[in-house]
Amino acid sequence: MARFAKKKEADTFAATAKVEVREGTHVADSASATVKQAGTFWIASAEGAGLERTTVDSYRSHLDLHIVPFIGEMKLSALNIPTVRSLEDDLRGAGRSPAMVRKVLVSLGSLLADAQERGLTARNVVRDIRGRRNGGERRQEKRQKGKLKVGEDIPTRDEVKALVGALEGRWRPLLLTAIFTGLRASELRGLRWKDVDLDKREIHVHQRADRFNTIGKPKSISGERTVPAPPIVINTLREWKLICPKRETGKVDADGNKAAVLDLVFPNGQGKVEQLNNIVRRGVQPAEVKAGISVDTGEVDNKGEPILEARYKGLHALRHFYASWCINRQADGGLGLPPKVVQERMGHSSITMTMDVYGHLFPRGDDAEELAAAEAALLS
Structure with a gap:
């Protein structure tokens, strides 16, 4: 009762x-x-x-x-x-x-x-x-x-330049792709070579790997998209493809040969889906510290040297940077894309989501110089 x-x-x-x-x-x-x-x-x-x-x-x-x-x-x-x-x-x-x-x-x-x-x-x-x-x-x-802030949530342009210069080894192609395409971590982990068009400089997102390393479709229709990639990404991927680990599943083709069917672009050393924790702990954070994108923890190591840690803890900060790069004016080193195109590049399900997260980054069009030019044109 x-x-x-x-x-x-x-x-x-x-x-x-x-x-x-x-x-x-x-x-x-x-x-x-x-x-x-x-x-x-x-x-x-x-x-x-x-x-x-x-x-x-x-x-x-x-x-x-x-x-x-x-x-x-x-x-x-x-x-x-x-x-x-x-x-x-x-x-x-x-x-x-x-x-x-x-x-x-x-x-x-x-x-x-x-x-x-x-x-x-x-x-x-x-x-x-x-x-x-x-x-x-x-x-x-x-x-x-609060709103996402450059230098707190979003790496600055100078920080990304330093990070690009510090990337090396197996993490370089993955993190360059993250920086310049904005793919989610799950999309990077599930990306296949068949979905990378090196000639057209495009990456097609058709699948992702969840936290259990299970391959599946993107969560929404908008997640399936085509993202253009700049030359630095394409050239690095061309080189990486020659040495990328491949996984043989044990299946055989019509000629009796083992077939590497997983075909992942960024696998682990055995050709299987890479763990997100490994990417962050062994790839992103050490590269940030090497590039000087770090903060002092206030502690010292056994040699008395200060212990530094990465300023941006996860891979998602690079996705935030990509969004800001798409939004910023070309004069400021960005692409100057309109909101609808940014939504499509990010794979957001709605323009509302894009504007809620990144709307404050779009140029207002009424800064001091533009207001002065408009005033002069009106009163001349």
């Missing part, structure tokens, strides 16, 4: 239940499953629908680590807006980040949607909450996060 801390909550539930009973949608406590039981059905639905392994694993993590420990034994019929708001408070009190709390609530909403379809609950209280919120929280989150 549902219990309420306040009479107002009980009255609200009673009124809602009356409507649900009248409409034939009310689910009594005795017929309602627990959140944990519904979660088991939800995970089975996700697996049965063929969702990506990373997505299912994320759902399972949210369920096992964040939902079940707090409300797993609660009946679905007892869930209401106050209990979900209490879950948010409990998650924050347990040290979950604001981003994680949001993700968990999204997963809980998906769980309840699956339970609705199975007839286990009449309401999806998470969606009720979303419907009542006017976007103010999202705006507040954006204000707190």
Whole structure:
């Protein structure tokens, strides 16, 4: 039986239940499953629908680590807006980040949607909450996060020049491609030679490698795209192709010869999918430190020398740089591309995404010099 801390909550539930009973949608406590039981059905639905392994694993993590420990034994019929708001408070009190709390609530909403379809609950209280919120929280989150900043989130032009000069060995072709094409880490790890047109200087993105090293399609239609590559990338890839490790799968062709069918451009030493952690730890960060793109940790090594670490911790900073390079004026060393083309190059699903992340980097067209020229033309 549902219990309420306040009479107002009980009255609200009673009124809602009356409507649900009248409409034939009310689910009594005795017929309602627990959140944990519904979660088991939800995970089975996700697996049965063929969702990506990373997505299912994320759902399972949210369920096992964040939902079940707090409300797993609660009946679905007892869930209401106050209990979900209490879950948010409990998650924050347990040290979950604001981003994680949001993700968990999204997963809980998906769980309840699956339970609705199975007839286990009449309401999806998470969606009720979303419907009542006017976007103010999202705006507040954006204000707190702030805009991407050159020199903090995005490498500067001088830093990239220094980084290019410091690249060597097997990481040089991969990181040059990252800098000058903006491919995601998963797209770089899943890139095949058959998708690199060295003559036309184009890279075609048709697949990616997830964090389990499983090859699959890009997450969205927009992810499949063609990105032009500058000469420095093409020439480096030509040289790299001659020595790139290849993986033989054991399969044989019509002539009885073993066929290297994986054909990855940036594999590990065995020709298999490279781990993202290796790229970052052994490729990106050491190259940054060598190029002087580093910060002092305040510690010293056994020789008394200061220990430095890379200023930009991950591969995504290079993708941010590529976006800024596409946006910047040609006079400033950029490509000066319009927003729609930047969206296509980045593989964003919408122009809204592009403008939300990078809109502040586009030239305003009303700087001091241009205003002066416009004034002179108007008044002459």
